[in-house]
Amino acid sequence: MSRQQTQRLASVLITLTAVLVFVPVIVVIVYLIWQGIGAISWEFLTQPPRNGMTEGGIMPAILGTLVLTMGTALVSMPFSIATAIYLAEYAGDNRLTRTIRMAIVNLAGIPSIVYGLFGLGAFVLAAGFGTSILAGSLTLGIMTMPVVISTAEEAINSVPQQFRTVSLSLGASKWQTIWHQVLPHALPGIITGMILGLSRAAGETAPILFTVAAFYIPTLPTSIFDQTMALPYHLYVIATQVPGMPLRVQYGTALVLLLITLTMTLIATAVRTAVRRRRDW
Amino acid sequence: MQNKIEVSDFNFFYGEFQALIDLNLSIREKQITALIGPSGCGKSTFLRCLNRMNDTIDGTRAEGRVLLDGKNVYDPDVDVVELRQRIGMVFQRPNPFPQSIYENVAYGPRILSLAKGAKLDQLVQKSLEDAVLWNEVRHRLKDSAMSLNPGQQQRLCIARAIAVAPEVILMDEPCSALDPVATLKVEELMRELAQDYTIVIVTHNMQQAARASDWTGFFWLGRLVEFAETANIFGSPKEELTEAYITGRRG
Numbered sequence: 001m002s003r004q005q006t007q008r009l010a011s012v013l014i015t016l017t018a019v020l021v022f023v024p025v026i027v028v029i030v031y032l033i034w035q036g037i038g039a040i041s042w043e044f045l046t047q048p049p050r051n052g053m054t055e056g057g058i059m060p061a062i063l064g065t066l067v068l069t070m071g072t073a074l075v076s077m078p079f080s081i082a083t084a085i086y087l088a089e090y091a092g093d094n095r096l097t098r099t100i101r102m103a104i105v106n107l108a109g110i111p112s113i114v115y116g117l118f119g120l121g122a123f124v125l126a127a128g129f130g131t132s133i134l135a136g137s138l139t140l141g142i143m144t145m146p147v148v149i150s151t152a153e154e155a156i157n158s159v160p161q162q163f164r165t166v167s168l169s170l171g172a173s174k175w176q177t178i179w180h181q182v183l184p185h186a187l188p189g190i191i192t193g194m195i196l197g198l199s200r201a202a203g204e205t206a207p208i209l210f211t212v213a214a215f216y217i218p219t220l221p222t223s224i225f226d227q228t229m230a231l232p233y234h235l236y237v238i239a240t241q242v243p244g245m246p247l248r249v250q251y252g253t254a255l256v257l258l259l260i261t262l263t264m265t266l267i268a269t270a271v272r273t274a275v276r277r278r279r280d281w
Numbered sequence: 282m283q284n285k286i287e288v289s290d291f292n293f294f295y296g297e298f299q300a301l302i303d304l305n306l307s308i309r310e311k312q313i314t315a316l317i318g319p320s321g322c323g324k325s326t327f328l329r330c331l332n333r334m335n336d337t338i339d340g341t342r343a344e345g346r347v348l349l350d351g352k353n354v355y356d357p358d359v360d361v362v363e364l365r366q367r368i369g370m371v372f373q374r375p376n377p378f379p380q381s382i383y384e385n386v387a388y389g390p391r392i393l394s395l396a397k398g399a400k401l402d403q404l405v406q407k408s409l410e411d412a413v414l415w416n417e418v419r420h421r422l423k424d425s426a427m428s429l430n431p432g433q434q435q436r437l438c439i440a441r442a443i444a445v446a447p448e449v450i451l452m453d454e455p456c457s458a459l460d461p462v463a464t465l466k467v468e469e470l471m472r473e474l475a476q477d478y479t480i481v482i483v484t485h486n487m488q489q490a491a492r493a494s495d496w497t498g499f500f501w502l503g504r505l506v507e508f509a510e511t512a513n514i515f516g517s518p519k520e521e522l523t524e525a526y527i528t529g530r531r532g
Contacts, residue, residue: 092339162372162374162376163376163378164337165334165337165372166372166376166378166438166441167388167392168334168337168365169332169334169365169369169370169372169442170365170366170369170388170389170392170393170441170442170445171362171363171365171366171389171392171393171445172362172389172392172393173362176392180388180392181378185379
């Protein structure tokens with residue numbers, strides 16, 4: 001083969017590989033829309049399930065997932081951002097910080113079912129929260145922390161050093177410098193990481209299995225100590241536990257869940273793009 | 282003429298490496314002191330020792346005394362944050378915050394709670410006037426500081442520094458990124474500022490030191506070779522090394 005032929009072959013192969021990567025995503029989305037769009041209706045989105053969940057809508061599950069996502073954000077955000085600030089701005093390189101970093105890396109590698117069992121043991125039983133939105137939010141919050149911490153730390157580190165130097169040279173304290181110069185510039189990156197972490201949490205089944213998710217509650221939760229339905233678990237239930245479940249409803253539920261997480265990812269991407277374009281250093 | 286800063290037996294280390302060796306000099310109040318010398322001779326390091334900006338680098342160590350109005354800035358009871366308010370700094374590259382012109386100048390006073398509301402507006406205007414930038418930006422205070430040209434940006438950085446009412450202004454090669462016209466403007470500005478502030482400037486530009494300073498210190502390999510009035514350094518240097526450097530035979 002001539003050099004030109006090798007070159008052409010290589011670029012064709014590489015392009016094909018790249019295409020292969022997003023083919024599954026497209027196929028999943030298109031197939032879900034094709035199969036599930038028929039189930040989507042105003043009633044489907046706003047009514048509780050009826051008749052052994054084979055009819056009616058999935059409103060309690062949608063709402064439960066949104067509530068859990070918010071709860072997760074409330075748990076995860078303060079701890080993650082504080083940890084990221086500590087690691088990026090205060091921590092030196094010593095045994096303590098190395099241990100913390102190792103713990104974070106390991107936290108990211110733990111299977112989600114282990115988080116679920118941990119949540120069951122720690123929050124549901126030991127802390128006595130019962131299966132509740134609180135226990136579920138705490139569990140999901142801990143699960144999302146590694147990704148939020150590392151993206152937040154990266155965002156903080158990417159703020160140019162000179163902003164800190166100038167701020168300090170003007171007589172600002174270290175904390176004032178972090179608060180007034182570092183965090184505002186790092187915020188978009190932190191938000192992006194947060195949303196990505198949350199979109200993963202919104203789609204997880206295992207961590208909520210024992211901590212919050214209800215098989216079937218037609219009413220809405222009224223306090224953080226209530227159980228709630230949630231989309232991923234509801235999907236699991238109607239796909240495996242309910243005989244005679246119309247396929248259409250299963251695909252519809254999956255489509256709604258996908259749309260929620262996809263929307264979050266798109267928002268995160270939009271935030272990042274908008275900020276990149278505006279930034280001028 | 283009073284001594285604003287007195288440095289005695291000062292040594293400075295980056296880890297094992299000794300960057301400054303046995304420095305002794307006095308910086309006169311409301312005068313311009315220029316520090317010259319080849320790259321890596323320690324003049325910028327010395328500048329950053331005066332407001333303890335080197336503290337932010339791990340593994341550095343200072344020995345000896347830097348007296349500001351008779352008080353050692355390395356004493357344990359010195360508040361570094363307050364010290365840096367008293368000794369302002371202008372950097373090599375113009376480095377405004379990516380915010381509005383107004384916000385850049387207002388940042389320091391806000392942080393230090395020096396002024397707010399109409400008082401802050403006045404302070405911002407005064408600082409910009411003192412930095413001879415006001416007439417160029419008065420109608421665009423809300424514009425991004427990044428929209429200014431480099432010379433204007435550097436004068437904005439000077440305005441930002443003087444807004445917190447420092448006593449000493451350190452300038453680390455403030456004109457190295459500027460064209461000759463902008464450089465001259467900054468030099469004229471330094472003259473104006475020297476009526477109210479003590480100025481220490483590090484420069485690579487021999488003509489600039491000769492033109493714009495009252496006193497000149499020549500650094501070589503971490504030592505202060507010669508320190509005297511600028512006219513003497515450039516007219517009749519005592520040390521052979523100084524003469525070799527300023528005439529361009531060593532550098």
